[in-house]
Amino acid sequence: MRSHRKPDDDLAVSEVIGVVMLLAMVITMMGGVFIFLTPYVNDFQDNTAWSNANGIAERLDGRIDVVAGASADTGLRTTISTTTSSVIPLINAEEWTVAADLSANDTVTVTYVNQSSFSILCQNETADRVIIWTQFGEQEIEFNSSNEIIINHELNVADIYIVTVFDDDEKIHRYAKIPISGVQINTKVQSGQHSIALLNDARYDKNSGETWAVSTTPNLNIEELFDGTMRASLSLRDVSTVGGMPDGNDARFDIRSAGQISLFSGDAWNFRFTFESSLGPTVTPQMSEGWLIDYNLNRASDTLDLHRGISPWQRASGFDGLTIDKAGSAIDLEIELQLVEVSR
Numbered sequence: 001m002r003s004h005r006k007p008d009d010d011l012a013v014s015e016v017i018g019v020v021m022l023l024a025m026v027i028t029m030m031g032g033v034f035i036f037l038t039p040y041v042n043d044f045q046d047n048t049a050w051s052n053a054n055g056i057a058e059r060l061d062g063r064i065d066v067v068a069g070a071s072a073d074t075g076l077r078t079t080i081s082t083t084t085s086s087v088i089p090l091i092n093a094e095e096w097t098v099a100a101d102l103s104a105n106d107t108v109t110v111t112y113v114n115q116s117s118f119s120i121l122c123q124n125e126t127a128d129r130v131i132i133w134t135q136f137g138e139q140e141i142e143f144n145s146s147n148e149i150i151i152n153h154e155l156n157v158a159d160i161y162i163v164t165v166f167d168d169d170e171k172i173h174r175y176a177k178i179p180i181s182g183v184q185i186n187t188k189v190q191s192g193q194h195s196i197a198l199l200n201d202a203r204y205d206k207n208s209g210e211t212w213a214v215s216t217t218p219n220l221n222i223e224e225l226f227d228g229t230m231r232a233s234l235s236l237r238d239v240s241t242v243g244g245m246p247d248g249n250d251a252r253f254d255i256r257s258a259g260q261i262s263l264f265s266g267d268a269w270n271f272r273f274t275f276e277s278s279l280g281p282t283v284t285p286q287m288s289e290g291w292l293i294d295y296n297l298n299r300a301s302d303t304l305d306l307h308r309g310i311s312p313w314q315r316a317s318g319f320d321g322l323t324i325d326k327a328g329s330a331i332d333l334e335i336e337l338q339l340v341e342v343s344r
Helices: 015-068 283-291 293-300
Strands: 075-080 085-101 108-114 117-122 129-134 137-142 148-152 161-167 170-189 192-199 202-207 213-216 220-224 230-242 251-277 310-312 322-324 331-343
Touching (some): 085 230, 108 161, 117 129, 117 161, 230 251, 283 293, 293 310
Parallel strands (some): 230 331
Antiparallel strands (some): 085 170, 085 251, 117 148, 192 202, 310 322
């Protein structure tokens, strides 16, 4: 009978080598799966980080909105998890100027000359007094009526200031400059950094390598009343930060109202405003283009006589500022400056 026993010199695979080869194959397959899934995992992490940052922005903006309309020295405290993001202040990221005549009897133009001077151009020479207000004091200056006057003052006008022009005791013009500060939420993502800026009740978004995009515009409302009068309302919101911004899993934000200042309330003539953003070079053109959409459509169709709303003050680009209902008729104007402080 034949023996089926394998000769000792026949070739065979060692059990150890077989196990090693099996482990190598498993590791190779797992590595391939990991490489295949990595982009999806990264996208999931980015989406999670963006969702958390968006939640922080919405919560902060909502709390600030509540406090902005509250009485001075009242506020609230909120706790937000900022482990995946950081909150930093945006100081003087926007600058607004607003001006309007408060009487139909004269047309007044106030121009900033330098840190200690203003020029007042008065068409009918009715102005004889001004009051310059800042957060640190105010100064009253009387002068002889003339077509153009240069007034000198001793106030620090590097921040918010309001110039009110009088004819005796009647207010005939008001001009104000308002620098706007806010907060910015930065979040690290695979492509770099995603940023959300909260400024003046508006929101701006930016991804790494891209320019700022306007997600929500400032609170400027314009409507036509039943009698044909235009109504314009604008809330300007300055959010200043006191000390460093909190961070961590339980970051506590104290949000306090510093009060409101009514800039305009009632009939106004020759309303003019300017907007300048230092957040990015594309923000100001985006805002101006959005405000002038209706004007440009009427201009293109040669129907400017039918346009009611925002128009360029002088040049069509809006570089000189913007106005409402340029025909010179009265508008119902409501502009309020809201002051808010955020601290830890």
